[in-house]
Amino acid sequence: MTGAPLDTTAADRRQRLRERIEESILPPLVALAIAAVVGDLLIITFGQAPGEVYRQLLEGTWGNAYGFGQVIYKATTLTFTGLAVALGIRAGLFNIGAESQLAAGGFAAAVIGLVLPGGTPGFLATILCVLAASVGGGVVGSVPGVLRARFGASEVIVTIMLNFIVLALLNYVVATHLAVAETLHTPEIAAGRLARLADLSPMFAGSAANLTVLLALLTAAIVWWYLFRTRAGYELRVVGLQPDAAEYGGVRVGNVWGKAMIVSGALAGLGGVNYVLGYKHYYEEGFGAGSGFLGIAVALVGRNHPVGIVIAALLFATLSQGGLAVNALVPKQMVDVLTAIVIIAVATAVPEVRRALGTLRRRRDPGIGRAPVGGGQGEPDVGNSVARSQFPVAGSQQ
């Protein structure tokens, strides 16, 4: 971090703010421009006119009540998984396991919803189910957290492997013990359901959007407060930026990692509420449908900031729903391609844009010895911190 040097005049603070905004807004914009060009090429390959396809994409999402509601619904889940991934990255950890944490959260919510006695007050039932969802996700998240903290096991690999294990386990439990005959889902829960927005306002008519969206916004606000306004959040960010320095500064890095993964898992697990309590009212095999992986894209484009994540979640939800809207013209899989392109482009553009901005600023103001490349408002050095801190004894094999 640059810390706070003595020259904190108003002009300097404005300058800093502008640099920060440039650094966080430009990479996503560059990425979107690249994705738009690739999208054009794909659409032309398929023999359609890009303008028409994009027009229908927007009309089918923000242009009508159903499309808009579906965007809100999808963005809700993505906000949770995006927050989960971002919290991990802030601590210097890569949580690739949001997909299975999401499933575990939904499963736990459904199970609690099923076992609650019929007379449970609705409000209480909802709270219990939401808590269950976060516990379900948190339990799955705790595994890589503990393995990382205790044994230095790479959380990337552990979460990937855990995705397969947890999903297979849940499939087994549901298929053998809980499923309604001839289906892959549990019976519907009676208690704890959340109201659909469509029942409250014609703005969302026919869509799956439900009150979970408020929970998502509230969670984003809490995550912001936790990261930037609490001591634990500060420690978490320091560990993400410089684990060694944090350790010397008296932070117990292993503990922070363990806690971060549990909270990250819990956040992803909360995403299950959207489907189980708000939409279908049962747990179904594969309901996550890639939302966990998309959470990585959301966190990345949202620059690991809760506000950015909400915006990025809306963007990817629009793309996802928009793919369905234009499926008659071009294959909806075009959207998967564009999503991947956006991720690769943002990941590539972040260091590039920062370097270019640094060069520009030095040219503009050669006197200032600021180091914008990798310094300043940098993100946690995820890959490097993993390699550095995890295996202190280099070349111990062979």
Added chain:
Amino acid sequence: MPYLFAAAGGIVSERAGIIALTLEGFMLTGAFCAVLGSFYSGSPWVGIIAGMGGGLLAALLHALATIRYRADQVVVGIAMNLLAVGVTRFFLRLAFDSSSNSPRVPGFGGAEVASGGVLATVANPLVWLGILTMAAVGWLLFRTPFGLRVRAAGEKPEAALSVGVPVLRVRWAAVALSGICASLAGVYLALDQHQFTDGMTAGRGFIALAAVIFGKWDPKRVTIACLLFAAAETMQIRLQALQLVPSQFVEMIPYVLTIVALAGVVGRAVQPAALGKAVD
């Protein structure tokens, strides 16, 4: 034995310091391109070449982002897999107007499978190529100057740079090679089944990665891990018929073993020191 190809690619890439999360995507791309090549030429051999070409192209894109532009390897790796799924689906609809599978294409084995299993295995050139590939990778990594450079790039890139090893170029070559190897695993699947089906690799790339880690990045041990996991897969199909153990539990074996290996319960798996690290 598709695992052998993919795992061979995984070893090369990880030994050079590039995380091999993309094996799944390379496999899928390879499978699709193999079917395209085989379909339009009528020869499975052209399919093999086309599949390798597809895998190479995907690998070069991965290398461009992670090595040239030093983008985060995990992020790009995940995105490459997503890209492979999207691109193959998109072009499946463009080329064959189907959202699930391609028409039947010329391949290997196939007809003989029904008559005699052993004969079919022996007759399939890709099986032999798999064993050869793994042996060749072992030889390349531990018996050639290039292999020494690859391992240096994955363990101590700064030291390698200081003695004049072109680390970036070595990494490019390793990733390209890993793309070709892994795509052969997809080629195997596609030409064995005589068609491409959507998402046909079904997580096998990650099982291959699991084998690489469980085999501690050592070609011999990885070969054994591949055989072990392949046996588990075969067992799963048998057990499904008998219904003794739920198939889901057998499915989990490779993943559980990998986590156990990483946690160091039986001889800790230690990855190359500079794995995932970008080099300037």
